[in-house]
Amino acid sequence: MTTPGAALARLVEGFDRFRAAYFETDHTLFDQLVWEGQKPQIMVVGCSDSRADPTMITDAGPGDVFVIRNVAALVPPYMPDGRLAGVSSALEFGVKGLAVSHIVVLGHAMCGGVRSLMEYGDADPRFEFMGRWVGLLAEAREEVRMLVTEAEPALLARYAERASVLVSLRNLMTYPWVADRVRDGTLALHGWYFDFTWGVLMAAEGPRGPFRQLESTDRTPEPAIGATRTDEAA
Ligand SMILES: [Zn+2]
Known part of the structure; x- marks a missing residue:
């Protein structure tokens, strides 16, 4: 050490x-x-975890990726209530200001935020702020608990981490200016999951999964929501 x-x-x-x-x-x-x-074409919403740095694990260079990081790679739902909104303002800048073509929500294995969600829901007694934050992912917690019972906590957590990516991905569509651009074909939404226990990167095939491993032969990974523009697929 x-x-x-x-x-x-x-x-x-x-x-x-x-x-x-x-x-x-x-x-x-x-x-x-x-x-x-800067003219990045890609925005990544990643977790603050030191093991899952979006630019490090993708070997991206300066100017390549506009990054938002927070606990559990979370996109809160659209809440135009006038309160301070760090994630939403970064999202807005990336979509409206930089006109990115892709948004990637990047979850990862062994996420402390998702573990807190699974253990304590929205009331983690160890922290002042984190419980309410990861509580925004309650849907993922319920989904996993409905699907799997009496499994190892670690196994449940792996499911919940992926379900959380999908919740954030679907939350992106609650922002009207994201949904508009997805509908007109200029923005594609991707849900990725970095499992560093195996060293693999996975991608959601749709807004409710499933996830499959991304290979280097996937020249233009299909988005979970929206379409890949034909000029990029060429
Ligand atoms: Zn994390």
């Missing part, structure tokens, strides 16, 4: 390598990103 100080020093060393790669050796990419702005 590294000490906290050494762990921080590793990040600073990492920045040295990043700077060498993108600023000292060849700064063309960042020059372009500065002058032309």
Whole structure:
């Protein structure tokens, strides 16, 4: 185990390598990103978990992906109630401001947020805020409990993690400006699941699953909701 100080020093060393790669050796990419702005085609909603970094596991580069991260990769339903909305405002910026073509909800194995949901519902006594947050996924908890009984908690959690991705995916469609763009064919919604116990990436085939393993031969993975534009499939 590294000490906290050494762990921080590793990040600073990492920045040295990043700077060498993108600023000292060849700064063309960042020059372009500065002058032309960011134009990512993909938005990912991922979990804050340190083991499931969306850009790290997909080997994405600067400017490739607009990322929202929170506990359990959750998209809350559309709630235009005037309260502060971190996820919804990032979602709005990605869809309206950047006009992304794809939104990927990326869940993962051994998610602490989903485990809290399964154990405590919306009232985790250990935390002040998290219970209410993961409680937005109550539908996934009920769905799994209806389907599977007397299973190992770990097995239930794997089901619930995937069911949670599907809840967030369906919640995306409650935002009118997401649903409009899905309907006119300019936005596709994907539900992905990174199982790092096996080292596999899976994708939902529809808004209620099932999930299947993504292969590198899937040049344009089919979305769970919406259509892949033909110009990209070519
Ligand atoms: Zn998680």
